[in-house]
Amino acid sequence: MPTEIAIRRDTFLVGVSSGTLQPFGVVRLDGSETVLADGRTATAGHDAGWLAITMTLPRIGASTLVMREVYILNKNRDELTVWRTLNGIFPDGSQGKIDCGNHHAIVYSRK
16 A cells, blocks of 8 residues: 655646656655645545545735645546645635635546
8 A cells, every 4th residue: 555645747836848747746645744846735645535635835925725636536447536625724824715616526537
C-alpha cells in the first residue's frame, strides 16, 4: 500500500506550459502537511475510502483558499471522477463558501 503520492503539473509557476510534468511536491497519505513548490500546503488521506487531497493557499490580506479534491474510481476502473470543492477562510478565521463555482465534478473516461 502506497504511503505517499507525487503531485506534478505541466506548467511552471508563471503559467507557461513546459510540455512535461514538473515535480510540485510529495504528499504523505497520513494527513501530515507538506509545503508544495509554490508555497501552498497540502494534506492527503481518505474520504469514504477514496483518495482526498486538500490544498491551502494563504493570501496576504485576503481570504485563504482551500481546495479539496476527492478521486473516485468506478467499479470497472475505466472512469475517474474528481469531486472538487473550493472554499475560503477569512482573515478572522471564519469560513466562507465561494458561491460561484464552489463544486465541480470532472469525469475522465478511458477509451
